[in-house]
Amino acid sequence: MKQILIITNLIIIYCQQIKIGEKCQCAQLLIQNDCQKIPQCYWDNQLLQCKTSIDVYSQKYLLENINEIKENKAFSFFCNQMTQEQCRKETSCIFFKEQCSHFTGCTAYLRETHEDCQRLSSLCISDSEMCVNIDNCTTYKNSYSCYFDKQGKFCNWNKEKRLCENVQQCDQLPLKLKSHQECQNQLDKCTTKKGGGCIELTYQCNDLKEEESCYINSGKNKDCFWNDNQCLERTCDNASITLRSDEECKQFLQECTTKKGGGCVQRSNCQDAQVQEACVVNQYGEGCFWDGVKCMNILCENAPSSYTTYEQCQSIHKICITNGNGCISNYGCEFATTEQYCYKDGEDNECIWRNNHCTRKQCQHAGDNYFGYEQCQQFMFQCTGNNDKSGCVEKSCQNAPIQFSTNQECESYLPNNQCITKKGGGCRKNVICVYIDTEEACKIDTLGSTCFWNYQENKCQKITTCSSILNQKDCIKDNNNQLCDWIQSNKCVQKTCDTAPLQLLTEKQCQEYFNDVNGTICTSKLNGGCKMKSSCQNQQTQESCNMDIKGNQCFWNDTLKQCKLKECNDIHSNSFQECYSFNNNCTIGLNGYCVQLRMCNQINSKYECIFGQDGPCLWIDNYTSNGGKCFQYNSCQSMKWKTDRECKLISNYCTTNGYECVPITRCQETNINGGCVTGIEGMCIQSVTALGILEQPKCQIFLHCSQAFYLTHLECQKANPQCTTNGITGCRSLTSCDYYIEEACHFNNVGIERNERNQVISTGNCVWDGQYNICRNEDCKDMKFNTKDECQNALQSCTSDGQKCISKMMCADYHNKDLCNYALGMEGSCIWKQQHCQQKTCSDIISQCEEVDNCISDGIKCIPKRNCSEYKNQVSCNSIGLDGLCYWDSTINQCHLMNGCSSANYDQIACQQANDRCYWQPQNQNQPSQCKEHTCSSYENQSGECSHYLTWDWQSYNICRFVSFQCMNFDVKSLTEHTCLLYSLELYKWNPISSACTECDTGETNQDANRSPIPQGQGIAEILISKILSAIVIIIQMIV
Secondary structure, three states, X not given: OHHHHHHHHHXXXXXXXXXXXXXXXXXXXXXXXXXXXXXXXXXXXXXXXXXXXXXXXXXXXXXXXXXXXXXXXXXXXXXXXOOHHHHHHOOOEEEEOOEEEEOOOHHHOOOOOHHHHHHHOOOEEEOOOOEEEOOOHHHOOOOOOOOEOOOOOEEEEEOOOOEEEEOOOHHHOOOOOOOHHHHHHHOOOEEEOOOOOEEEOOOOHHHOOOHHHOXXXXXXXXXXXXXXXXXXXXXXXXXXXXOOOHHHHHHHOOOEXXXXXXXXXXXXXXXXOOOHHHOOEOOOOOEEEEOOOOEEEOOHHHOOOOOOOHHHHHHHOOOEEEOOOOEEEOOOHHHOOOHHHOOEOOOOOEEEEEOOEEEEOOHHHHOOOOOHHHHXXXXXXXXXXXXXXXXXXXXXXXXXXXOOOOHHHHHHHOOOOOEEEOOOOOEEEOOOHHHOOOOOOOOEOOOOOEEEEEOOOOEEEEOOOHHHOOOHHHOOEOOOOOEEEEEOOOEEEEOOHHHOOOOOOOHHHHHHHOOOOOOOOEEEOOOOOEEEOOOHHHOOOOOOOOEOOOOOEEEEEOOOOEEEEOOHHHOEOOOHHHHHHHOOOEEEOHHHEEEEOOOHHHOOOHHHOOEEXXXXXXXXXXXXXXXXEEEEOOOHHHOOOOOHHHHOOOOOOEEEOOOOEEEOOOHHHOOOOOOOOEEOOEEEEEEOOOOOOOOOOEEEEOOOHHHOOOOOHHHHHHHOOOEEEXXXXXXXXXXXXXXXXXXXXXXXXXXXXXXXXXXXXXOOEEEEEOOOOEEEEOOHHHOOOOOHHHHHHHOOOEEEOOOOEEEXXXXXXXXXXXXXXXXXXXXXXXXXXXXXXEEOOHHHOOOOHHHOOOEEEOOOOEEEOOOHHHOOOHHHHOOOEOOEOEEEEOOOOEEEEOOOHHHHOOXXXXXHHOOOOEEEEOOOOXXXXXXXXXXXXXXXXHHOOOOOEEOOOOOEEEOEEEEOOEEEEOOHHHOOOOOHHHHOOOOEEEEOOXXXXXXXXXXXXXXXXXXXXXXXXXXXXXXXXHHHHHHHHHHHHHHO
């Protein structure tokens, strides 16, 4: 079982490492997604294979596709995270080659249709050859680009003037407009027509002959509609006869109602309605009713004589009652002429028939048959018994039953009359607090003030503040309606968060206790009770540490045991969107945490260079000798750089206009202020039309240097950096120095050359030798330096005599003592000994051992570098041996070759020399100090990035990435189609057959695959610019 576990662990470790080998070659990549990520590869859409771009080096290809080169000079993480549609709409991004990247400018892209340019960016349309910026109509230069302007209005090409203009006439609008509203949005005098496009509105609706155009007239004061194959003005008389109800006609036109036989008519008097369906309201909005034969205004007197019941008249209006022969307005009981109709008046008061006429019902009408409170209540609610007499009287506070003993009973007896109970029972009229004489009545006085019973003085008093209340049961609210609370010290106080009892332990309990309408929110406090919620820092318990009074998130710091405002750097995330969603002042940071937004130029890390306080950011690699730099960026014009070389750091699609970077365009349209270097057709060249002519140069497509007519090197260089002069007919291609005339003798076509140790072996500069009248390569005697270091750095074969550069010789060839001790020989440092110059050895060095290669110090003197086992003390041991890193074993005082991190458990210096694979763990309470192999976490702590690191034997990488906010090893087999190539350092590829991330050095190529890979969109070859420029030079030389 143990053996199985060991084998399993070894398998897991192996899966978390990737063997160092040859990076994936173009021919080994099986899917287009991988192919497009390697600059020197391109996807062949016909063969569905990835190929090396050198396979297609030809003059035609280079000239047509030079600007399809994509160098990884600059990168926009801001754009890279977007979908195609998001990218297209974001003004600082462009969707190009199936990915979202930073926008340079529309003119940099060759696209023949508006739709293709719009797929790149919503800012672009086409001029039939390339994309151009959407602008005002008058800026467009040909009929195809004369499409629409930046306000969304279409343009018109004037064939006579050959100019683009704003659309003035409806028939100039495109056929793609299919609706009335689309035409109106362009010109308010237009409507749509059959088949698309627009026509002019007419003054009369019936002059519009197509249904698609039938909306409004030209004056916009008449609505039109289509009926019976003609366009009609929308009037009631023109409505279709299929409309048969008031509602249908009203929907057709608000002022219409239906008419007899169908159709609509103008709404007028009720009497004009011909059918019951139209009998709803008149033109003034007053109600109508149908009496069975005709339509009448809603008046009681208009009711037919057949309306003989109260209910029938009420159906007309609630003010109507019957008089036995129709209806009359019921303005009072006396209007009812017979007992049968004597029920209620128009204000809903009860009526009674007495002495042969109808009168308003009153208590005295009850008569002697009614006796006491109960019977009189039955007669009419407002009545009560007349003491001990028969008959009824109207209720009042004073005649309430004596058995009433509460304010509630008195209020029920006579609502809204402010009756309160009195001493001995019954009710009395409410008065102010000080005149209320019973505790039971001491609640609310006649002015609405709250009262309480003062037991000490045995009287009713008005509540002013909570503190004025002296008994618990009245401790509810003060006179200003503020809540009161009876606290543990037996007194009434104004209720606040702070008055809560200590038994309340949670925020929920505190908010249930008190949460007033003015926005005060209570939260729990340490040791129980409540306090007012304010800032995160003032929250005292972990339970209440959720958000502050303004709704900002809080979090509990376990180390400090306190609540803090949750800020950007408290959020664990590796996603810009997650950080920005939490707070739009946050962005992604290193080590899996968000950070506060800064200005783009204050960001020092490539992976944080996404979005700044000043907008989208762009990272430019190798901007300085120290590395890349972050810039605020929207387009090429964001950079105020004056040279093409600088602007090309952004993208090959940028150049300069002499003041700022601009997107490239056609060579013939490119400026000559530094921008005539590359155009969308390829390289450019600028020149006058003939030798010696005084005219403004023009930029054109570069074919060969002889296109430029200049006799000086500087002029030819300005024409194109690949050119110099031939001194007779104009410019020629750069070549080797010995082919140049004196005027052209400046530099060759190769430039600086270096050896494997990165030393300069040729400066690329040329020098005119006046003695022999020839141009030759720059030599040591041409250098303008003084010291040997300066001379050697400029050209490896040079040293110095202390005053000027000279060519190196063998030490034995230096015959001057001072020159020997100062200059460098071909074999290294020299020394004057025994009256002649010889190579300096380690034993000749007094202080700086590194003066001679392979010399080290043993702490006393310089000694030759040896194998580790030959070193005799720790100083020399820590200087690294010929056989590798050494470590000093202090237990036996011997030096050994380091064969793993644990070898240096007793040698911190040796451990730190191997910090690409090992780290030093200081001593702690549980274990001694030791040298340990890196983990993903320890390497992240050292390097600041969750990246890959080497195994001890340098044969494999341990691969790391953030998982659940921690830098951890992961299985390369878990990588997906989109992450395989990137996270495996281009050592693995995605295999669509096995749907797995597989090694590239297996010998398999895309020609060997069992089936054709699946393409993932259209792409153009991505070619290394250095190879292309070299190939261009070769081709041009062949032409010239």
